[in-house]
Amino acid sequence: MRYAPGSSRPRPEARPELARGEGAGVLYLLAALGGALGALARWGVGTALPHSPGGWPWATLLVNLTGCLLFGVLIALLAARSPEPPWARPFLAVGVLGGYTTCSAFAVEAVGLAEAGHPVPAVGYVLVSVVGGVLAVAAGALAVRAVRSR
Structure with missing residues (x-):
């Protein structure tokens, strides 16, 4: 059994038999549809918040932090x-959150900042993204538990 962050209540393990058995095709289609929706949302944020080479990648930071927050909410609700x-x-x-968040773009942008002669902002971006992501997951899970305990 695995636990949701901050929860003492175990959640059932993922059910791999669903991915192989009857109805598996529907689950694969749902993952693909969710991924498309998440990717479109990420594209929209990137279009709304473009950045120049060597500039702070606000869009990727925003999608990764909000995605982590939503992951925290989701895992707490499912738990x-x-x-x-x-x-x-x-x-x-x-699907949705996996397509929305992006570690690969985060890594490329951090390297891009460093290669553009901005090593301190590159390290700052990595720290804010990683620490912020962990805190966002915890905040999402805590928010759900606070609302549910009322």
Whole structure:
């Protein structure tokens, strides 16, 4: 059993038999559809917040931090629900949020900042992204528990 961050309540393990058995095709389609929606949302944020080479990559930082926050909310909600809907992780976690957040763009942008002669902002970007992401996941999970405990 795995636990949601900050939770003492175990959640059921992912059910790999669903990915191989009856209805597996639907789950794969849901993951793909969710991924497309998440990627479109990320593209929209990137278009709204463009950055120049050597500039601070606000769009990627925003999608990674908000994506982490939403991951925290999602895992706390799923941990509180038993059984969890079989479509939730493939569509929401793997699909929508997996398509929305982006570690590869984050890494490329950090290297780009360093190569553009901005090593201090590059290190700052890495620290803010990683620490901020961890804090955002925790904040999302804590927010759900606070609301649910009322």
